[in-house]
Amino acid sequence: MEREELKSIVENILLAADQPINAGELCKIFLDGTDKDQLQSILDELVEEYSSRNLQITEVAEGYQLCTRHEYNDYIRKFLKLDRSTRLSQPSLDTLSIIAYKQPLTRQEVDDIRGVDSSGVIKTLLEKKVIGPAGRKKVPGRPIMYRTTQKFLEYFGLKDLSDLPTLEDLREELEGEDPPVQTQIEFLASEASTSEADPVTESGEDPL
Numbered sequence: 001m002e003r004e005e006l007k008s009i010v011e012n013i014l015l016a017a018d019q020p021i022n023a024g025e026l027c028k029i030f031l032d033g034t035d036k037d038q039l040q041s042i043l044d045e046l047v048e049e050y051s052s053r054n055l056q057i058t059e060v061a062e063g064y065q066l067c068t069r070h071e072y073n074d075y076i077r078k079f080l081k082l083d084r085s086t087r088l089s090q091p092s093l094d095t096l097s098i099i100a101y102k103q104p105l106t107r108q109e110v111d112d113i114r115g116v117d118s119s120g121v122i123k124t125l126l127e128k129k130v131i132g133p134a135g136r137k138k139v140p141g142r143p144i145m146y147r148t149t150q151k152f153l154e155y156f157g158l159k160d161l162s163d164l165p166t167l168e169d170l171r172e173e174l175e176g177e178d179p180p181v182q183t184q185i186e187f188l189a190s191e192a193s194t195s196e197a198d199p200v201t202e203s204g205e206d207p208l
Contacts (some may be wrong), residue, residue, distance in 0.1 A: 001032055007042050011066075014046070020063025020154060061153035062160075070157075088128070095121045096130060100152070100164060104134035104145035122146065130155055 010026060023040040030039075043057075043064050050057045050066075057066050068076055088096065098113050099105065110118045125131045134147035153160065 001030075001034065003038075003042070006030075006034065006038075007046065010039065010042050011046060014057060014064060014066040017065070020060045020065045022063040025063070058157060059159045060157055061150045065154075067157070088130075089121075089124075091121050092124055096125060096148070096152070099125075099131055099146055100148050100161070103147040106137055106143040106145050108143060110146075 013026065013029070014021060023036045023043060026039045026043075027034065027036045047057045047059070047064070054069065055066060056069050057064055060067075094114060095110055095118055098110055102109075102113075107118055107122055110122065122131070128151070129149055130152040131146045132149045134145045136142040137145050148161070152158075158164065
């Protein structure tokens with residue numbers, strides 16, 4: 001198959017896909033000897049070409065996705081008037097940010113930071129699959145620990161966790177926000193240098 005035809009196929013697959021696609025997954029589609037390196041080269045080429053177009057191809061959650069440009073997000077949101085089922089409430093975002101920056105951690109640890117019970121919020125985040133179980137903490141009761149998932153990366157358009165804004169960036173962005181929000185960010189900052197999380201045992205998800 002000619003390279004340009006292969007490139008057109010990959011481009012159309014990206015357009016049709018509802019989740020990020022990587023070279024390894026594309027390789028399974030072609031039965032003519034097309035290899036992973038060739039497909040990766042085509043993906044890289046498409047990323048470069050789309051950098052000057054109205055749409056863009058971004059590397060998200062270990063794959064590539066054709067998506068709208070970030071600078072137009074406000075207009076797109078107004079047009080779509082997103083369904084509530086696709087949005088996260090402020091308590092959910094607060095809880096998710098805590099888990100993202102301090103993962104893995106238990107529900108009780110989230111409660112201690114937020115100052116309120118987080119059972120309902122964590123249940124919602126589990127249902128939306130933006131967090132998942134990360135084993136159990138070796139303390140009495142062996143509570144479940146939680147971490148973010150690939151769905152979390154996809155939801156926020158992140159390549160990996162290193163793309164999360166720094167706590168200093170968050171301070172600047174949230175300057176002037178309500179005191180509880182500022183307090184939460186300061187707590188995260190004070191804990192940012194905490195040593196590695198306690199060891200965990202087997203993974204598994206039990207009722208909250």
